[in-house]
Amino acid sequence: MTTKRILAALVAFLSAFGLFSQQEVVLKISEGMPMINLALPDFAVRTPTPAAQAAAAEIHETLAADVAYSRIFQPLPKAYYGYIRPINPEKIHFKDWDSVQARLLLVGEVREDGGRFVFDGKVYDVRSERFIVGKRYQADKAGLRLVAHKMADELMKLHGEKPIFTTKVAFVSNRDGNDEIYMMDYDGANPTRITFNKIKDYMPAWSPDQRTIAFTSYRAGSAGLYLRNIYEGTEILVSAKGTNYSGAFSPDGKRMAFCSTMTEDGNAEIYVLDLATMRTRRLTYNSGTDTSPSWSPTGREIAFTTDRLGAGSPQIYVMDAEGSNVRKVSFGGNYHDAPAWAPTGDRIAYVSRVENRFDLYVLNLRTNQIVKLTESNAFNESPSWSPDGRHLVFSSNMSGSIQVYSIDYDGANLKRLTDRGENKLPNWTN
Amino acid sequence: MKKLIIFSLAIVLIFSLSVSCKKKPQEVPPPPPQVQEQPPVEKVEAPVVQEPQLTEEEIFLQKSLDQINREKPLAMIFFDYDKSLVRDDAKPVLETNARWLSRFRTIKILIEGHCDERGTEEYNLALGERRAKSTMDYLLSLGISPDRMRIISYGKSQPVDPGHSEAAWQMNRRAQFLIIEK
Numbered sequence: 001m002t003t004k005r006i007l008a009a010l011v012a013f014l015s016a017f018g019l020f021s022q023q024e025v026v027l028k029i030s031e032g033m034p035m036i037n038l039a040l041p042d043f044a045v046r047t048p049t050p051a052a053q054a055a056a057a058e059i060h061e062t063l064a065a066d067v068a069y070s071r072i073f074q075p076l077p078k079a080y081y082g083y084i085r086p087i088n089p090e091k092i093h094f095k096d097w098d099s100v101q102a103r104l105l106l107v108g109e110v111r112e113d114g115g116r117f118v119f120d121g122k123v124y125d126v127r128s129e130r131f132i133v134g135k136r137y138q139a140d141k142a143g144l145r146l147v148a149h150k151m152a153d154e155l156m157k158l159h160g161e162k163p164i165f166t167t168k169v170a171f172v173s174n175r176d177g178n179d180e181i182y183m184m185d186y187d188g189a190n191p192t193r194i195t196f197n198k199i200k201d202y203m204p205a206w207s208p209d210q211r212t213i214a215f216t217s218y219r220a221g222s223a224g225l226y227l228r229n230i231y232e233g234t235e236i237l238v239s240a241k242g243t244n245y246s247g248a249f250s251p252d253g254k255r256m257a258f259c260s261t262m263t264e265d266g267n268a269e270i271y272v273l274d275l276a277t278m279r280t281r282r283l284t285y286n287s288g289t290d291t292s293p294s295w296s297p298t299g300r301e302i303a304f305t306t307d308r309l310g311a312g313s314p315q316i317y318v319m320d321a322e323g324s325n326v327r328k329v330s331f332g333g334n335y336h337d338a339p340a341w342a343p344t345g346d347r348i349a350y351v352s353r354v355e356n357r358f359d360l361y362v363l364n365l366r367t368n369q370i371v372k373l374t375e376s377n378a379f380n381e382s383p384s385w386s387p388d389g390r391h392l393v394f395s396s397n398m399s400g401s402i403q404v405y406s407i408d409y410d411g412a413n414l415k416r417l418t419d420r421g422e423n424k425l426p427n428w429t430n
Numbered sequence: 431m432k433k434l435i436i437f438s439l440a441i442v443l444i445f446s447l448s449v450s451c452k453k454k455p456q457e458v459p460p461p462p463p464q465v466q467e468q469p470p471v472e473k474v475e476a477p478v479v480q481e482p483q484l485t486e487e488e489i490f491l492q493k494s495l496d497q498i499n500r501e502k503p504l505a506m507i508f509f510d511y512d513k514s515l516v517r518d519d520a521k522p523v524l525e526t527n528a529r530w531l532s533r534f535r536t537i538k539i540l541i542e543g544h545c546d547e548r549g550t551e552e553y554n555l556a557l558g559e560r561r562a563k564s565t566m567d568y569l570l571s572l573g574i575s576p577d578r579m580r581i582i583s584y585g586k587s588q589p590v591d592p593g594h595s596e597a598a599w600q601m602n603r604r605a606q607f608l609i610i611e612k
Contacts, residue, residue, distance in 0.1 A: 246552050259552070259555075266581065305553065338550045338553075353549070381551065
């Protein structure tokens with residue numbers, strides 16, 4: 001018994017140690033480093049048609065917005081391009097670019113080929129005058145934004161980061177009548193409807209392979225939890241008894257934590273479904289309400305909300321993925337909910353109620369420092385991290401109606417992403 | 431000539447006599463003028479089949495579920511902020527509901543728990559569930575069989591009052607009843 005305990009403590013300690021040693025590196029990258037100046041001169045258009053010109057402009061504009069959003073790179077100020085000779089892709093004067101303090105140079109060419117467009121993107125390191133990476137994409141007009149996002153993701157990979165610009169945000173909207181599941185690009189473009197019925201579907205959560213969405217639907221007369229492969233169109237009901245919600249895939253995609261009231265007493269508990277065997281295991285045994293599971297990026301721990309210390313006062317706890325070693329991590333205040341564990345591992349975003357306002361906060365698990373992200377007299381809810389942990393999406397009624405917004409990890413760059421109908425419960429693939 | 435006169439007189443006499451004889455019946459007072467008799471008014475009516483006297487229960491069973499639900503035979507109850515305890519003012523309402531349920535014994539109901547817009551979706555789903563559960567427990571204590579009741583939580587997603595005032599919030603913190611079987 002005691003040896004077991006010691007072993008468990010040791011495992012916990014080691015896992016925590018592993019986690020924190022990882023965090024320090026990440027922190028240095030995301031907060032200690034100045035942003036990298038990236039020059040993005042206008043693309044050369046090889047076929048002088050208006051369509052090719054427009055395509056080049058669209059890719060350039062989208063890519064520039066991605067770069068500006070990244071918090072890793074920053075676009076070279078427009079004025080600087082006027083100080084040096086215009087770009088000649090055949091012969092690049094790296095000294096020019098170095099003189100305006102560009103560190104990376106992205107040179108693009110666009111040509112039209114049978115109604116489709118071909119984009120060539122090449123990335124150079126200015127100081128060493130070296131070619132780093134090149135990509136060629138072909139797309140029709142509708143795919144031009146995706147071309148830009150793919151190129152931007154190459155920059156992310158170059159920097160050792162997970163791609164974020166081609167990822168999607170799932171959300172719930174009533175724009176077509178009742179609450180249905182939709183998805184959109186990270187920047188709010190290309191909203192696409194996923195569920196089609198007159199029954200309420202909500203609380204979507206992405207699988208890590210970005211092909212399946214877990215969601216709650218009332219279509220069978222109770223709130224059942226469904227898995228829908230959005231590209232194959234297959235759908236399965238995984239839990240129907242009681243109210244089932246808050247689906248959350250483990251980072252390896254093999255398990256899904258969720259919340260259910262399937263037991264006789266009707267109390268909300270957290271369960272884990274093994275997606276290979278489709279067997280469900282109960283993790284919490286408590287008379288309080290346990291909800292909102294969120295996996296640590298290692299898959300070893302789960303953050304969740306519980307009001308076991310007092311009904312009406314939810315707090316954020318962390319437990320091992322097997323349900324043991326439960327400890328409280330939120331402090332100060334009597335209402336903390338909706339934890340979202342950052343993919344960087346060091347932080348948990350959550351919602352806190354202070355004087356009937358609901359704002360987003362980020363708790364640094366290493367330093368126990370709290371950063372308040374939103375500052376509006378509104379209900380700010382449902383935080384969900386970007387795959388690289390530098391941005392979040394959330395829902396807020398700060399404009400009057402409930403809409404999806406994005407904000408950076410430090411509260412900067414608040415941006416509204418939706419405008420049709422009411423939009424909520426955003427979930428970013430990560 | 432004299433004979434002729436006598437003869438003609440006799441003829442006249444006879445004639446007159448015969449005439450008078452003939453006239454005699456005319457002197458019988460005529461029968462009272464025939465009154466045109468009206469036929470008695472005949473009431474034409476299909477025979478009424480006597481319907482059996484329906485009890486309230488039988489009338490009730492003839493209605494569709496939609497009709498019954500539109501009539502809202504079961505009143506909703508309201509809760510305090512963040513609470514799922516059945517309030518004192520809700521108890522008489524549930525007692526009335528229980529009496530109605532004891533009367534219509536075949537009825538099965540869905541108890542829906544709802545919340546106001548404050549708090550997260552997840553928390554409110556759990557809170558709505560607790561409200562539905564405590565409502566069911568109270569009805570259980572009043573003798574309603576558990577297999578006649580099911581619960582569901584809609585969290586804060588189905589407000590009856592879309593407003594953002596305390597009055598709207600109070601209206602939305604509720605348990606309401608849907609008849610799902612009869």
